[in-house]
Amino acid sequence: MHLSDLHFGRGANWERQRVLGEDLLRKLSTLRTERDVDLLFITGDIAFAGRSGDYEQATKFVESIRSALHLAVERIFVVPGNHDIDRTVSPTGLAQVRKDIEGQTPASLPKVLTAATANIIPRQAAYRAWVRDTLKRPTLVATDTTGYRETLELSGRPFPVQVIGLDTAWLSGGDDDHERLALNRARLGELLHDDDGHPLPGLRLGLCHHPFSWLRDGRECENLARDHLQILFRGHLHQPELAVQFSPGLTPLKCVTAGALFEPSGGDMNYAGFELVDLELDLTGRPVQAQIHFWGWRGDFWAPDNHVYPNAANGLVEWKWGS
Template identity: 25%
Template sequence: MLLLHLSDIHFRKGEVGTAMDPNAHLRNELLLDAVAQCQKIGATPEAVLVSGDIAFGGDVDEYAYALDWLDKLCTQCGTTLSAVFTIPGNHDVVRNIAGRRLIQALHHDIKSASVAALDGVLRGLLSDPETLRLLYESIGPYNTFAGQFFCDLLPPERTIAHRDLVLNDGSILRVSGFNSAFVSSAADKAGDLFVDPACTQLIRERGVEHLVMCHHPYNWLRQGDVLRDFLNDVARIHLFGHEHTNRIEMGQDWVRIAASAAHPDRTEPGWEPGYNLIELSVDGQDGERKLNIRSHVRVWQQRPGEFRAKTHRGSDFFGQSIRLDAWTSPQPSQAPAAPTAPSVAVAADEPIKPEAARSDPMDTLRDISVRFFKLTLSQKSAIAGKLNLLEEEDANQPDFERFRRVFVRARDRGLVGDLDREIKEVAAKGR
């Protein structure tokens, strides 16, 4: 499995798409390098992980540009836009909303809570319909963007974005994206941001390995020490952004990667744009399984300008093997006696892929969702209404939540094919 990891792209309104965009050349070089590296590795990315700060100021136009560029990146790397998985960063927060007096009062209540009371305060605020709306209002444009990838966030039940990917032995890599920006504003400082209590409730399961993403590193979080100790026990890979400095730490049971910024400010000391490619494979079986991790850190050098590998003891990747818990792949299901479709011959020496432990319930919907979100609001509403996929209870929900419910209902009612057909017909008429 290959993962492409980006962070802190900072698409900035007034710059991106203009003749004087200071990062146009750099973005193009990153795209060219990513394509070349995928070809060199011999794999296409299973997921494109963006650990926050997609936008610079949380503006809808910034997300529109981000969508076009990510689409181009995914296509040229051999995958699709549905591979994108995102979390919010502090630049995805609309600052003039987060700075409102009532929201700042809520931030103050959280920041002034004692260590013992903090989880209770957060649970209370994120369970109350009015306060949860206020705390998440500032990432409204982000949620609209992230909704097409089913990475949108809405307390109290959906404060973490999840996606399951299938490793080569049929076990699951569970990607969990945290929101460390819901108490973010112009007043941010190290040690004064938060994650919600759900982030310390990931559970270990046989046949499931965890990869976690959080925009802010541990030193920026009030619960940073507690979160780090917890994740060291349950998660194999930890990805961060925000500080614009690439760094890899390898423990016995985990690998922690702090990403370079794809677009750091050129006035920053040690300006060093970059991104990461992460190869994963499982060797062995039953009680002798190991997760092999190869982290390719790509950094920008000047004179001559090009992306190159950050090296480790003469190697152009950072490698680690982590012993995994015992797990046996389920036996393949028995084929039906009378297949309804022609059988396909399999070469005798062709390996049979192990059956997955479980599959992501949104997998079949993600490609359709990306196409759906390219339609206008009126077109999306008309399709949902035609298929009776909107309910009265949706009326007061934000658009991203209403349309998420449309997809869940289509899946549950066996209408995914109908929804797909309607989307294609409307899109075709718009050409």
């Protein structure tokens, strides 16, 4: 299951409860009787202002989803979004880092980003505390600002599942973030290889909040991701989207973007949705086909949704590799 942009801390509680309450949980419980859900991906903006009170609200919701899906906490994976940053913390430090990265080349940028980590991480303090102490997922709290990698062994699968969570949001500062963010290509390369420098085996899934086009080093990071990730799950756009990123001579990268799960009335969108993704894999973990089930809020209830892809009967899109 893939969802994004929950925005806890924004909007009236009654409205949020109406959208994310009993009908959603009832539908998920029914879906759980039809299929096993192996993983829950939340690709950022759990909160709205990156403060501890926002995450207190989010905890109850995530636990209710986990319970409805009969999912162990170890199967939950999250990455931060731009609203998981407390923008009141260290604005001067952020301004200095943004100034420092101006004019840097792809070769020099990673060193500058690494040096900036200690001054910027406190802006994510509430998010990191929530993931580590409340969600009980300390391995998802990276020691730097690039991300994490976790390897899973799923029952009945003769290959490992690699989940690589990327923090595209750490340099977020407002609504003018386009091309002012960065990831750190050198550290990304480490996450996408084993300790001996070899490509990771098995199924390789990436999570991030922003499209790579929002990053100063986005082209370099995207080219690297194409060669090593099979699917990238992301958020931020507030509309669901399936995209294939092409570049001559490189492996295409399939990207699955979730719509915002909740945005209050009067917000910048009027769609709420999530996705269920069923993967057919070969014996090495390579994807053969994906079935993406789009679900949307219809004003009074949740249902299969085809408003983005009108030809998707019952909200189902089939995506074959090599096509």
